[in-house]
Amino acid sequence: MRWLRTVWRRRWVRWSVCVASGMAVAAYGANLLVAQTLCRSGEWFGPVTDHFDGRHFHVADEVEQGSFLRALEWFCFREPGPYPVVAVNEDVPELAGEVAPGGWEATMVNHSTVLLRLHGLNVLTDPVWSDRVSPVQWSGPKRCRPAGIAWEDLPKVDAVLLSHDHYDHFDVETLQRLVKRDNPLFIVPLGMKSLLEYHCGRARVREIDWWQETAVETAAGPVAVTLTPAKHYSGRYRSEEWKNRSLWGGFFIRSHDGVKVYFAGDSAWTPFFAEIRERLGEPDLAVLSIGAYKPLDFIAKAHLTPQQAVKAFKALGAVRGMACHFGTWQLADESLQETLDDFRAGLSSEGVQEDAFVAPFNGKTMKGRAAEGCRGEEVASPGKGEVGG
Numbered sequence: 525m526r527w528l529r530t531v532w533r534r535r536w537v538r539w540s541v542c543v544a545s546g547m548a549v550a551a552y553g554a555n556l557l558v559a560q561t562l563c564r565s566g567e568w569f570g571p572v573t574d575h576f577d578g579r580h581f582h583v584a585d586e587v588e589q590g591s592f593l594r595a596l597e598w599f600c601f602r603e604p605g606p607y608p609v610v611a612v613n614e615d616v617p618e619l620a621g622e623v624a625p626g627g628w629e630a631t632m633v634n635h636s637t638v639l640l641r642l643h644g645l646n647v648l649t650d651p652v653w654s655d656r657v658s659p660v661q662w663s664g665p666k667r668c669r670p671a672g673i674a675w676e677d678l679p680k681v682d683a684v685l686l687s688h689d690h691y692d693h694f695d696v697e698t699l700q701r702l703v704k705r706d707n708p709l710f711i712v713p714l715g716m717k718s719l720l721e722y723h724c725g726r727a728r729v730r731e732i733d734w735w736q737e738t739a740v741e742t743a744a745g746p747v748a749v750t751l752t753p754a755k756h757y758s759g760r761y762r763s764e765e766w767k768n769r770s771l772w773g774g775f776f777i778r779s780h781d782g783v784k785v786y787f788a789g790d791s792a793w794t795p796f797f798a799e800i801r802e803r804l805g806e807p808d809l810a811v812l813s814i815g816a817y818k819p820l821d822f823i824a825k826a827h828l829t830p831q832q833a834v835k836a837f838k839a840l841g842a843v844r845g846m847a848c849h850f851g852t853w854q855l856a857d858e859s860l861q862e863t864l865d866d867f868r869a870g871l872s873s874e875g876v877q878e879d880a881f882v883a884p885f886n887g888k889t890m891k892g893r894a895a896e897g898c899r900g901e902e903v904a905s906p907g908k909g910e911v912g913g
Contacts, residue, residue: 563659563761564722566689566770568715575734575753580768581715583755585794605859610669615887617673625744626781630809631889633672634852636693638787638811639679643779644742647683649787649811650693651702657692657853659760664691665853672886675701681708683740685749687789688758688772689719692853696723703727711738711749715758715770734773735803745780752776752800754791756826776804782894786840787811790849792825793832797839806841808894814867814883815850818858827856830863831870837881838874843895845881852886 572578617631619641629641635657636650653675658664681702687693694716702708703724710720710729717729730738734753739746752774759767774788786800786807814830817823827849828836837845850863858866867883870876884890 564719565758565760565766566715566717566719568718568770570714573733576714576771581758581771582768583753583794585755602857604854604857605862607668607854607860613670613672613885613887615672615885615889617677617887618889618891619679620891626783626894627891628783628785628809628893629889629891630785630811630846631672632846632848632884632886634667634669634886635850636687636789636811636813636848637671638846638848639673640777640785640787642777642783642785643747643781644744645682645740645747645779646679647685647777648681648702648708649685649775650687650789651681651684651698652692652695653698653701654695657695657855659691661697665855667852668854669852669886672888681706682742683709683711683749685775685787686710686712686716686720687754687774687787688713688756689716689760689770690758690790691760692855693790694719694760700724709740711740711751711775713751713771713773719770733771747780748778750776750778750804752786752788752804753794753796754789755794755796756790756792774800776800776807778804779894783808784894785809785811786842788813788828788836790827792827793829793836797836801840806843806895808842808892809844809846809890810837810840810842811846811848812836813849814847815858815863816855818856818862823856829870830867831873833867834870834874834876834881837876843880844890844892845876846890847881847883850883 575581575583620629623629623641631639633639635652637652638649640647653671655661655667656664684702700723707728710727712720712729712731714731714733717731720727720729732738732751734751737748737750739748754773756772757768758770758772777785784805784807788811790813812833813828814833816827817829833847847867851860864883871878871881
């Protein structure tokens with residue numbers, strides 16, 4: 525070891541080792557700081573279940589997210605198709621003063637943000653009004669078209685459904701504005717309450733597990749909301765440690781006057797769609813994603829392709845369908861026109877009428893009524909199946 529002592533006596537060697545050690549410690553500290561602040565994820569502590577191992581959530585058919593090198597390769601060499609930038613939306617929201625009993629109204633705001641109105645409730649799904657879906661507003665995917673409802677025109681929001689913690693679904697700035705303006709009830713999957721309260725302070729939050737149900741009281745009676753399973757994942761920082769620390773899912777809404785609305789959130793193709801129909805019934809409206817699916821060997825493992833969205837629509841037995849997750853932010857390589865063409869091809873191949881399952885641009889309002897024979901279903905009283913606040 526004499527040679528090692530000889531080398532160590534050299535000042536530049538000791539200096540280099542100290543600098544390298546300091547840089548390693550600083551990098552580790554910065555990584556930990558970012559993971560705990562700017563890119564903080566949700567976290568759940570609870571008993572082991574069939575989809576929770578005590579620290580991480582999972583599905584039986586696990587989503588393959590690809591390696592870091594595959595993600596880096598895609599990011600560096602991707603060739604996205606054209607995505608038009610639109611300054612003014614063609615569609616103008618047609619919000620009724622009051623939605624009639626047994627009726628529903630859905631307005632496409634952008635991406636996965638939909639204003640649902642039924643049974644005296646105004647419900648928002650995955651609200652995003654920011655320009656970028658990113659940890660910061662100076663970098664990341666940039667908005668290509670304005671929100672379908674301007675913030676100042678948004679009616680008072682009674683409840684917010686958050687499907688998972690990804691940046692295009694969990695927008696901190698928008699959530700902070702909603703808490704300050706309306707103080708709505710947030711219904712979230714397990715583990716997301718801590719994330720919401722970290723960014724927004726004390727808020728009205730209910731955490732529920734897959735297949736658990738909670739109820740939102742209205743003057744006309746309770747509206748039941750069930751968290752449904754999905755094939756996806758969670759995490760706001762690309763680290764195995766913080767992957768899947770909070771749950772993800774969709775929401776099935778049932779009102780006392782028979783209206784049923786299903787919002788899928790993000791999901792790849794899964795047998796869950798048929799199980800949702802079997803356990804909760806056929807929705808009057810199904811909101812399903814059709815965007816962010818190319819390259820197929822990478823992105824589509826966590827999202828529906830347009831053709832799969834049509835198959836999901838049929839598996840659910842939905843009366844009407846609203847496509848989402850396209851048109852506002854380009855998150856994958858397919859062009860906007862490619863998405864629309866693939867969607868039309870899916871409708872044709874599956875024999876679904878174009879007026880039954882539509883792909884509305886921002887600002888478009890759809891209206892409908894509960895299917896015949898499903899009026900007056902029993903809805904749970906508030907608190908049934910709740911976990912947490």
